[in-house]
Amino acid sequence: MSVELTNFITVFRTGQLIHLDWAANALEEADIPFQRREETSGGIRLAMPVAPSTGPGQWWSIVVPESFVSQAREVLAELPIEQTTTPDVWSFQPTPDVKKGWQIYSWIIIAAIAYGAIQWFVDIFKHLK
Numbered sequence: 001m002s003v004e005l006t007n008f009i010t011v012f013r014t015g016q017l018i019h020l021d022w023a024a025n026a027l028e029e030a031d032i033p034f035q036r037r038e039e040t041s042g043g044i045r046l047a048m049p050v051a052p053s054t055g056p057g058q059w060w061s062i063v064v065p066e067s068f069v070s071q072a073r074e075v076l077a078e079l080p081i082e083q084t085t086t087p088d089v090w091s092f093q094p095t096p097d098v099k100k101g102w103q104i105y106s107w108i109i110i111a112a113i114a115y116g117a118i119q120w121f122v123d124i125f126k127h128l129k
Contacts, residue, residue, distance in 0.1 A: 008035065008063040011072045012083070015091030017052060019081045020060040027062065030075045034064045041089060054092040056102050061085070 011034075012023050020036065027034045036048040041057030052060065064072045076083055090099060 007066040009066050009069050010061050010063050010085050011069060012076055013039070013059050013061040013085045013087055014081070015054060015059050015087050016093060017054065017060065019079075020062070022079055022081060023062055023076055026075050026079055027064070027072060030071070032064060032068050032072050032075065034062050034068075034072065037061055037063065056092070056094075057089045058092065059087055 012020075014020055014023075024034065024036060037060070038046045038048055038052060039059045039061055048060065062072075073083075094102065
């Protein structure tokens with residue numbers, strides 16, 4: 001008994017859920033098999049969640065079997081959306097205030113981690129004396 005493995009290729013990646021839905025609907029109407037998945041800038045790839053949320057470095061992609069790649073790209077090329085597999089971290093198109101809020105939040109988290117690391121080293125050096 002042999003098992004044939006299907007190689008899936010990413011044909012579309014975006015940070016905007018509406019664009020993902022448009023692409024998925026177009027592929028569905030063209031009877032092209034596909035899968036949706038969620039990806040992060042850290043490299044984590046998951047099945048499409050029930051309630052996805054947007055944010056920096058959060059993308060959704062569509063993968064198709066290798067034999068359907070050219071057909072899928074033709075269908076997606078007809079849509080009025082950017083055709084890319086490498087969107088930037090801010091591709092979810094936040095307003096300037098939201099972007100600034102995310103940046104402030106990131107600096108707060110980095111500062112808290114740095115403070116914790118410094119305290120950890122201080123505690124280690126206290127115990128070495």
